[in-house]
Structures are given as C-alpha cells and as structure tokens.
Amino acid sequence: MEAIRGRIASRALTTGDRLPSIRSFAATMGVSPSTVVEAYDRLAAEGMIRARRGSGFYVASAAPPPTLAEIGPKLDRAIDPLWVSRQSLDADAIVAKPGCGWLPADWMPNSAIRRAVRKLARANDGVLSDYGATRGHLTLRRLLARQFAGEGLEASPDQILLTGSGTQSIDLICRLLIRPGDTVVVDDPCYFNFQALLRAHQATMVGVPYTLTGPDMDRFGEVVATYRPRLYITNSALHNPTGATLSPQVAHRLLNVAAAHDVTIVEDEIFADFEPEPSPRLAALDGLSRVIRIGSYSKTLSASIRCGYIAARAGWIEALIDLQVATNFGGVSPAAAEVVFAALSDGSYRKHLEAVRRRLARARRDTAARLENLHISPWLMPRGGFYLWCSLPDGRDAATIARAALTEDLVLAPGDVFSVSQTASSFMRFNVSQMSDLRVFDVLERALAAAKE
Amino acid sequence: MEAIRGRIASRALTTGDRLPSIRSFAATMGVSPSTVVEAYDRLAAEGMIRARRGSGFYVASAAPPPTLAEIGPKLDRAIDPLWVSRQSLDADAIVAKPGCGWLPADWMPNSAIRRAVRKLARANDGVLSDYGATRGHLTLRRLLARQFAGEGLEASPDQILLTGSGTQSIDLICRLLIRPGDTVVVDDPCYFNFQALLRAHQATMVGVPYTLTGPDMDRFGEVVATYRPRLYITNSALHNPTGATLSPQVAHRLLNVAAAHDVTIVEDEIFADFEPEPSPRLAALDGLSRVIRIGSYSKTLSASIRCGYIAARAGWIEALIDLQVATNFGGVSPAAAEVVFAALSDGSYRKHLEAVRRRLARARRDTAARLENLHISPWLMPRGGFYLWCSLPDGRDAATIARAALTEDLVLAPGDVFSVSQTASSFMRFNVSQMSDLRVFDVLERALAAAKE
Incomplete structure (x- = not known):
C-alpha cells in the first residue's frame, strides 16, 4: 500500500x-x-x-480538497431555536459547551455500552443485517411495558412503538396529528427544539408561562379556549429548561382542561431517569387516552446508539407505524435496540443512574455557587437533572453574552431560544455537567462585562 | 434470581x-x-x-399479557403502497418474501459487519456516546466524495450529509422543497414507498411511464409543461421495480427538460452497487446543480446498522442540516457510521459485491426459467439487481394472487402498489434472492389458479 x-x-x-x-x-x-x-x-x-x-x-481522480466548514463555530449565524443545537453538535473538542443538552462522554455508561456492543458482534445474522419488525425489538417493548405497569400505567407492548430517537417520536406524532397552520401549545420557556420541530411542521405556536409547579393553569385555560389547539407538548419529571416539576394538582387540572377542549398531550419523559423520586405523570393519570408518552435513552445511555419510543392508543400506533415506514422505512435500528436492551438489562443501569444523580447533585450545588459569584441566579434549585435556568445580573442580554462567549470557544444557551414570546432575554440555561473546567467561568465573566458595555 | x-x-x-x-x-x-x-x-x-x-x-406489578398482534400476516389490510412493506417487515421467519426489497440475511457481508462491530467496541467514548457532528462521520463523507470524484462528480465532503437512511434522505428533501399540494413526478411503475412518502407530504403525484431506457420522454415533457412539478424522484442504475437502466440519450434529454422547467431531480442510487458496469448518472452529468443524489448501504451492507446520504448544492445541505436537527436532533448514528465506514474500507467490500452479483445473475436466470413454467414473463432481463418485473398469464389480477399467497405465508408484491395510475394490475415484482425455496413456486401456482377462478 x-x-x-x-x-x-x-x-x-x-x-x-x-x-x-x-x-x-x-x-x-x-x-x-x-x-x-x-x-x-x-x-x-x-x-x-x-x-x-x-x-x-x-x-482514481484526486480527492476534492478538504474544506474548513467542518471546523469551528460559525459566528455569523442568527440566534434562533436551532442556534444552540448547531453550535453544540459541531463544536470542536476544545470548545466548552455549558449550553448543550447532554452529559460529557465520560459521564456515560460506556463500559455497559461496550459490553453490549461486543454481545451484538455475536448476535445472529438477522439482527445484524435485517430491517427488523415495524414496532421494533419486542423484548425491549416488553421491558418498557413492565416499567410502565410499575407506575400503574397499563400498556401492552403493541401500544409501544420504538423509533430512532425522542425527537423522531414527536416528529411522527406531529405528522399524524397536525397540519400546517394548526395551533400547538408549548411551555414558555420550553426546549428550543420543540420550536424548531413545530416550525418544520408549519404549526402556530402559543406559549403558556411555566411556573414552579407546571404551566400557569389560568393562562393555559385561556389559551386553550381561545386558540383551540390540537396538541400540547411538554416535558414531565424535570422540565427543560427550568428543572421544575409538575405538581399533582396542576397535573389533574391540566388533564381536565385538555379533556374539555379535546387537546392531545405529548409528554416527553427524556429526563425522567434523572429524578430522585418519581413525580406525577400525565400519562399515568390519563391512561394513554389523550396523553402520548415519548422518551429515549439518549441522555442516560448513549446519544450515538439511539432508540426512542412512543406509547399511545393502539389506533394511533398503527397509523404511526405507517408513517414511520413511509418516511424512514422502519424505525429503530435492530442493532441499536439490541445494544440498548442489553445495556438496560445487564444489572448495572440502576447503579449507574444513582452515581450520576449523586454527581449531578454535587455539580448543581458547586455550579450554582460559582454562578452566584458572578451574580447569576438560578430561578429554582431543581430536584435533579443537569440544567440550571438562571437570571443574569441587571437584566443583561443573554444573546450578546452568548455571542461574546462563542468567540472564546464557549457555547451558551441564551434564554430567548427557549421562549416563544421572546421574554427570556436575560435568562440563560446552564448544563452543570459541562462546567467542571473553571475556564468556563472566566470566559463567562468577560462576556458578562462585554454585555454591560 | x-x-x-x-x-x-x-x-x-x-x-x-x-x-x-x-x-x-x-x-x-x-x-x-x-x-x-x-x-x-x-x-x-x-x-x-x-x-x-x-x-x-x-x-413489581404483573406485566401486561403479551398479545398476538406481533405475529403473522394481517390478512384484512388494504393493498396500498404500504402493504408490501408492512407485510414483509413484520413477516414471521416461516414466511417467504419474494415481494420484499432486500437480500436474505445470509447473503449479507455479516463477517465484515461483525469485525466492524468488534472494532466499534474499542472506539473512544465519544463515538459510543455522543450525538456526533451534524453532517456525520467526516471520514466516511471523504470516502464518498472520492468515489463520486471517480465518476467525474466533484463534490466536497461538506456537500454530503449523512442521514439515518435513504428513505430519510428523500424525506428531508421533501420537507425542504415541497409543500402540501405541490406536484411531484414519479416513474410509473416506481418504488411503492416513494408514493407512501409523498402521500405523507400531501404531494400530488403524477406518473410518467417507464420504458426500457428510462422515463418516456415525450410524456415527461408533457407532464412537466402541464403540471409544473417541483420535483422528479427516480432510481438510477437499476430501476425499481423494472430493473431497467437509463440510456445516455434519455439522461441528457431529461436534464434539458428539467432545466427548461426548473424541476429538481432526486436520483436514488440505492441499487448502484449491484450494477455490473456503471450506467449514466444524472448527478454526474448535471454536477449537482439541479440533481440531488441520495443513497444508502441498506441493500449491500446492513439494513440494521443504517446510514444514508444526500449529496447536493451547499446551500441546500445547510438547510437540510437544520431540518435534520429539528426533526431528529442529528442524523446518522456515529456508531452506525463507524461500522459502515469500517466495513466499506476493510478491503472485502468489492469482493463481496462481486460474489453477490454473480449469485444474483444465477438467481435471475433460474427464477426467470421457473416463472416461465408458470407463464409468468419478465418484462426485461435486468443487467443486475434482484428484481424481475413480470407480467402474469391471461392478465390475471396480481392483488388477488397476493392475497391468496398470503394465506399460505408468502408475501408478494402486486403490480398496482408500484403504479400511480393503477395500470399494473397484472404485473408482479419478484425478488429472486428470496426464491431459493421451491415451495414458493408451488404456492404461486395455487394462487395463480385461485385468481383464474
């Protein structure tokens, strides 16, 4: 050679x-x-x-010259709901990412994943080469059904559809239930990619302020009565970006209002495994009548070997399968589902989660203290998870700070990317697991100073 | 325990x-x-x-009882463009699938995949746990760019976006370029899932008859002038379902007509590696100006560990990345791309393809002879690939035959699922790689007899 x-x-x-x-x-x-x-x-x-x-x-012909577009942050991009995703996903290894929505690679259960991958290498030919059944890996769906049953949510494995990711789960639901111009309610603030996704579906978004115990129910009632939305999309367990948790009263009232106006609810469970104790779940209260549960293992097992799910009414699952075949010729990779199942069921997952929860509790405490030194204050101290939703000193502009930080290789998540009403310009979401390098706070201090000028 | x-x-x-x-x-x-x-x-x-x-x-609570919906063919489903996919993907192991669109698991390069998976188990933590860059695996994109350069198609690795699958590639392009009600031209017959996908996008489909050398250019010109379509979606190399190949004259004329009416062309390369010798490619003639090339490794490497791609104008790629983040939070699994790259570059892929091509040539010949015994005649003998597009004796109805065969655990692909104009009711597509069990021909004979009655 x-x-x-x-x-x-x-x-x-x-x-x-x-x-x-x-x-x-x-x-x-x-x-x-x-x-x-x-x-x-x-x-x-x-x-x-x-x-x-x-x-x-x-x-052969000479290869086209490699270009530089792969490398480094793109400084000129407008700060919209895709900004944080694009900057974080394509960030070079030297870039720190307190704005991103995942744990550092060395916090993930990599030995369990490696064991599962080695096991996959010994799987039968079909697992390695076939498309797989339309609903995906039956044993994994049975495991999910048993876990749901443990919360009092009865769902047969047939009511569970495995997908390529949590985002793909919501995307499929939008394809099924909404048409361009339909109104969808989201929390304000909410996970920025809900907005990017709903824009791709040309939905009209209406935000409802999120409180310490869930959406503001008076406002939710008004919005639902006024706009007749088709869907409400929210995070349960630990709300993104605030880290707040739904109270039982809000959960109960929410379902009643949704029932009165025939609103379907998509409840995203993606951060549920980071909770110290389970909080109220809309899907469990409702029994999958008007609530659709979605989730994935991208935050707790692997974002590289992805597997999401949808649990919903049987009739909806049938229609979602058709859509998943039409738009992706099948759902989860059988190989990925095999790895996820093996990693979940090898007995180490619970211990891994406990260790991560302890480590996150420490990181939340330490990061909050360091942020307070810069007069950046958490809106609340969440019960779990990796986010701190913080107000900036003197109402300083988060987008200005994020732009300044990016020139120093730091990706931040400025408040307005989460806010449909664009009323969170002096808030910032921090991922505490991505802030162990104290350089982050130096850059932040300089960016804060730049935003003052 | x-x-x-x-x-x-x-x-x-x-x-x-x-x-x-x-x-x-x-x-x-x-x-x-x-x-x-x-x-x-x-x-x-x-x-x-x-x-x-x-x-x-x-x-824990008792698990919900397992249900039977996973098992066996659903006999009452309407025969629409999703029928073959749903029946084949969920078919039990005892079901024979001459209607499906893939090779049997034991024809696939499983040892190369196993080696690549074992290598993946030793990859760094980031490959196993991170989302990965938005365009996907740079080394794999460089490999694709070099292969394209070998055909005279200059594309930088930045003009290539890796996706979860070939179908997802087309889906993203439809999200970018078409709106509900837009017209899209397809071949008649064409791959049934193009129709299912376009229905999901609420596009209006117009079919152009496919000839032995590509679409009927007179009709194509009329359709384009009359309906002002936004897109034309087609297979190059080996057309699905006919196995026909584009001639240089048709390719040249097609591009001129498309240019005159500003039609964008999506050229699906998925069967290209089954060709004995390369045939004309629209993308190479056009230079990715109005042609978008898509493809995947699902047919030749693995449909379980999937990776598709899109090669297009740089501006379109940027917009497609936004859409892929919004709707799937990223594209190809980094782990899957790593396995695909390793399997493509370990030196065994070319030999594997040569062996498969030889095996398919034999299977096409043997199957055609056995079908002729039942008076089922190939429309042409394709140069490569696994499909035979055949007419049935006495204009017998393919859907009736497919229903009868399904009661005997045989999934067939009746002609009208491929035909926008529903004019292929006495055609059937056969996958020769799935017909080595001669029981298939017995069932087929009985089903043909049933359709005569």
Missing part, C-alpha cells in the same frame, strides 16, 4: 494510470499475489485507486 | 411485597451480599421487581 501511495504522491502514477498487474507487482515486491490483492482492495476502499472489472486497477 | 422468580410465580411474593433484605437473603442462600445485589439489579432491569430508594426492593 505504501509503495503505491508513494508512486501516486510522487506522480509516477497519475489519474487514470493502470496499476502494475497483481502478478508482476507481487514479483517486484517479493510478496504473494494475495498480499497485493488485499493491498489493492484496501486502496480501492479508500478511494485512491479503482477496480475496473476484468481489466485491473487504475489510479 | 431463580429463587425470587419462583416465589413470585408461586405467589409467595405478590405485587407490592417487599423482597427479603440483601443481607438476610444472602445468608439464606449462602451467597455473598454482592451476588444478591446483582441478582436484584437484574430482576429490576427485567421489570420483575422495583427498587425504592432507601427502602429496598419490591415486587
């Missing part, structure tokens, strides 16, 4: 030239013909040379 | 009962407390028992 690479580099062989025949090159190099075949095959796989059937190997 | 399972089965322990403490149960069983902890954790992971923090383990 090195010999051929050298000839191409020195231009002894150029685009379109035929490579030496396998037999003659084997003789030249003093190796067996099969060694040359393997080397040529590898070079072909790399794209450096090409095989023409029956006539040997040729030097 | 067995001891606790036994007590639950015998109802010595029932829902809500506290399990023996770890210490006392360890003493009872004569094992170490850590053994009991592990057993309890595994039972909890299975959902049989539940941990309450600080207060021990309890018997």
Whole structure:
C-alpha cells in the first residue's frame, strides 16, 4: 500500500494510470499475489485507486480538497431555536459547551455500552443485517411495558412503538396529528427544539408561562379556549429548561382542561431517569387516552446508539407505524435496540443512574455557587437533572453574552431560544455537567462585562 | 434470581411485597451480599421487581399479557403502497418474501459487519456516546466524495450529509422543497414507498411511464409543461421495480427538460452497487446543480446498522442540516457510521459485491426459467439487481394472487402498489434472492389458479 501511495504522491502514477498487474507487482515486491490483492482492495476502499472489472486497477481522480466548514463555530449565524443545537453538535473538542443538552462522554455508561456492543458482534445474522419488525425489538417493548405497569400505567407492548430517537417520536406524532397552520401549545420557556420541530411542521405556536409547579393553569385555560389547539407538548419529571416539576394538582387540572377542549398531550419523559423520586405523570393519570408518552435513552445511555419510543392508543400506533415506514422505512435500528436492551438489562443501569444523580447533585450545588459569584441566579434549585435556568445580573442580554462567549470557544444557551414570546432575554440555561473546567467561568465573566458595555 | 422468580410465580411474593433484605437473603442462600445485589439489579432491569430508594426492593406489578398482534400476516389490510412493506417487515421467519426489497440475511457481508462491530467496541467514548457532528462521520463523507470524484462528480465532503437512511434522505428533501399540494413526478411503475412518502407530504403525484431506457420522454415533457412539478424522484442504475437502466440519450434529454422547467431531480442510487458496469448518472452529468443524489448501504451492507446520504448544492445541505436537527436532533448514528465506514474500507467490500452479483445473475436466470413454467414473463432481463418485473398469464389480477399467497405465508408484491395510475394490475415484482425455496413456486401456482377462478 505504501509503495503505491508513494508512486501516486510522487506522480509516477497519475489519474487514470493502470496499476502494475497483481502478478508482476507481487514479483517486484517479493510478496504473494494475495498480499497485493488485499493491498489493492484496501486502496480501492479508500478511494485512491479503482477496480475496473476484468481489466485491473487504475489510479482514481484526486480527492476534492478538504474544506474548513467542518471546523469551528460559525459566528455569523442568527440566534434562533436551532442556534444552540448547531453550535453544540459541531463544536470542536476544545470548545466548552455549558449550553448543550447532554452529559460529557465520560459521564456515560460506556463500559455497559461496550459490553453490549461486543454481545451484538455475536448476535445472529438477522439482527445484524435485517430491517427488523415495524414496532421494533419486542423484548425491549416488553421491558418498557413492565416499567410502565410499575407506575400503574397499563400498556401492552403493541401500544409501544420504538423509533430512532425522542425527537423522531414527536416528529411522527406531529405528522399524524397536525397540519400546517394548526395551533400547538408549548411551555414558555420550553426546549428550543420543540420550536424548531413545530416550525418544520408549519404549526402556530402559543406559549403558556411555566411556573414552579407546571404551566400557569389560568393562562393555559385561556389559551386553550381561545386558540383551540390540537396538541400540547411538554416535558414531565424535570422540565427543560427550568428543572421544575409538575405538581399533582396542576397535573389533574391540566388533564381536565385538555379533556374539555379535546387537546392531545405529548409528554416527553427524556429526563425522567434523572429524578430522585418519581413525580406525577400525565400519562399515568390519563391512561394513554389523550396523553402520548415519548422518551429515549439518549441522555442516560448513549446519544450515538439511539432508540426512542412512543406509547399511545393502539389506533394511533398503527397509523404511526405507517408513517414511520413511509418516511424512514422502519424505525429503530435492530442493532441499536439490541445494544440498548442489553445495556438496560445487564444489572448495572440502576447503579449507574444513582452515581450520576449523586454527581449531578454535587455539580448543581458547586455550579450554582460559582454562578452566584458572578451574580447569576438560578430561578429554582431543581430536584435533579443537569440544567440550571438562571437570571443574569441587571437584566443583561443573554444573546450578546452568548455571542461574546462563542468567540472564546464557549457555547451558551441564551434564554430567548427557549421562549416563544421572546421574554427570556436575560435568562440563560446552564448544563452543570459541562462546567467542571473553571475556564468556563472566566470566559463567562468577560462576556458578562462585554454585555454591560 | 431463580429463587425470587419462583416465589413470585408461586405467589409467595405478590405485587407490592417487599423482597427479603440483601443481607438476610444472602445468608439464606449462602451467597455473598454482592451476588444478591446483582441478582436484584437484574430482576429490576427485567421489570420483575422495583427498587425504592432507601427502602429496598419490591415486587413489581404483573406485566401486561403479551398479545398476538406481533405475529403473522394481517390478512384484512388494504393493498396500498404500504402493504408490501408492512407485510414483509413484520413477516414471521416461516414466511417467504419474494415481494420484499432486500437480500436474505445470509447473503449479507455479516463477517465484515461483525469485525466492524468488534472494532466499534474499542472506539473512544465519544463515538459510543455522543450525538456526533451534524453532517456525520467526516471520514466516511471523504470516502464518498472520492468515489463520486471517480465518476467525474466533484463534490466536497461538506456537500454530503449523512442521514439515518435513504428513505430519510428523500424525506428531508421533501420537507425542504415541497409543500402540501405541490406536484411531484414519479416513474410509473416506481418504488411503492416513494408514493407512501409523498402521500405523507400531501404531494400530488403524477406518473410518467417507464420504458426500457428510462422515463418516456415525450410524456415527461408533457407532464412537466402541464403540471409544473417541483420535483422528479427516480432510481438510477437499476430501476425499481423494472430493473431497467437509463440510456445516455434519455439522461441528457431529461436534464434539458428539467432545466427548461426548473424541476429538481432526486436520483436514488440505492441499487448502484449491484450494477455490473456503471450506467449514466444524472448527478454526474448535471454536477449537482439541479440533481440531488441520495443513497444508502441498506441493500449491500446492513439494513440494521443504517446510514444514508444526500449529496447536493451547499446551500441546500445547510438547510437540510437544520431540518435534520429539528426533526431528529442529528442524523446518522456515529456508531452506525463507524461500522459502515469500517466495513466499506476493510478491503472485502468489492469482493463481496462481486460474489453477490454473480449469485444474483444465477438467481435471475433460474427464477426467470421457473416463472416461465408458470407463464409468468419478465418484462426485461435486468443487467443486475434482484428484481424481475413480470407480467402474469391471461392478465390475471396480481392483488388477488397476493392475497391468496398470503394465506399460505408468502408475501408478494402486486403490480398496482408500484403504479400511480393503477395500470399494473397484472404485473408482479419478484425478488429472486428470496426464491431459493421451491415451495414458493408451488404456492404461486395455487394462487395463480385461485385468481383464474
């Protein structure tokens, strides 16, 4: 391989030239013909040379020059609900990401995932190569059904559809239930990607202020009566971005108002496993009549080997399967579901979660104290999870701060990306798990000062 | 674990009962407390028992009874463009699937996939747990760019977006370029899932008859002038379902007509690697100006570990990334892309493809001969791939035959599911790789007889 690479580099062989025949090159190099075949095959796989059937190997065209667009933050992008996602997902390794929505890689249960991946390598051919059944991995769906039953939520495995991700779950539900121009209620603030997703569906969004115990129910009642929304999309357990938790009274009242106006509720469980103790769940109170439960393992197991789910009425699941086949020819990767199932059921998941919860409690406390030094104050101290939703000193503008921080390789999550009404300009969401490097606070201090000017 | 399972089965322990403490149960069983902890954790992971923090383990609610909806063909479903997909994906192992669109698991390069999966188990934490960059695996995109350059199609790796699947690629393009009510041109017949997908987007479909050398260009010109379509979606290389190949003249004329009426073309490359020799490609002629190239490895590497791609104008790629983040929070699984890249570049892929092409050539010949015995005739003998598009004797109705075959555990692909104009009722698509069990021909003969009555 090195010999051929050298000839191409020195231009002894150029685009379109035929490579030496396998037999003659084997003789030249003093190796067996099969060694040359393997080397040529590898070079072909790399794209450096090409095989023409029956006539040997040729030097391929030069590769297009690599570009720089992969690298570094894009400073000129408008700060919209996609800004934090785009900046965080494409951030270089040197960039710190207190604005992102996931744990650092070394907080994740990587040994369990590695064990599960090694087990996958021994799975049968079908698991490794077939599309899999439309609902996805039956054993994983049975596990979910048993977990739901433990909360008093009876759902048969057939009422559970596995998907590629939690986001894809909501996307499929939107495809089924809303049409362009339909109104959807979201919390204000809410997870920014709910907004990006609803924009992609051309839905009209109306926000309801989120309080310490859930959505403001007086306002929710008015909004529902006025706009006749089709859907309400929310996080249960630990609200994103505030970290607040639904109270039983709000949960009960919410379901009654939704029933009176025939609103369907999508309850996103994605942060549920970070809760210290279970809080009220709309799906459990409602019994999957008008509530659709969705969730995924991207925050607690792996965001690389993804698996989401939807639990809903049987009729809706049937229609969602059709949509998932039409738009993705199937749902979760059977291999991914196998890895997720193995990692969930090898007995280490509960201990991992307990350790992460302890570590997060410490990080929330330490980060809050360091933020208070900069006069940045949490709106509440959440019971769990990795978010702190904070007000900035003197009403300073979070977007200005985020832009300044980005020039110093720090991705932040400014308040208005979470706010449909654009009324959170002096709030910022911090991910405490991404703030152990104290440089973050130095950059933050300078960015705060820049925003004052 | 067995001891606790036994007590639950015998109802010595029932829902809500506290399990023996770890210490006392360890003493009872004569094992170490850590053994009991592990057993309890595994039972909890299975959902049989539940941990309450600080207060021990309890018997969980009984699981909902398993249902039968997972099993067996659903006979009453209408035969629409989703029919073949739903029947094939959920078919039990005993069901034969000449109607499906993939190779049997044992035809796939499973040893290469297993090697790649074992390699994945040793990847760094980030590959196993992070979302990954928005465009996906840079090295795989560079490999694709070099392969394209080999065809004379210059595309930078930034102009390539990795996706979860080929279908998802088209779905994203539809989200970007079409709105409900827009017209999209498809081939008649065409891959049935193009229709299911376009219905999900509420597009209006117009079909153009497919000839032995590509779409009927006179009709294409009329349709484009009359309906002002936004998109034309087609397969290159080996057309699905016919197996026909675009001629250079049709390709050239098609691009000129599309340019004259500002039609964007989506060219699906999914069967390209099954071609014996490369045929004309719209993307290469056009240079990604109005042609968008999409493809995936689901047919040639794995449909379980999926990875699709889109190659298009840089501006479109930027907008597609936003849509992919909004609707799926990222694209391809980094772990899946790592496996696909490893399997493509380990040097065995070319040899695997050559072997599959030889095996398919034999299967096409043998199957065509066996079908001719039943007076079922291929419309053409394709140059490659696994499909034979066949006319049935005496214009017999393919849907009737497919229904009859399904009662004998045989999934077929009746012609009208491919036809927007519903003019292929006496055609059937056969997948020759799924017909090595000669029972298929017995069932087919009986179903043909039933359709005559």
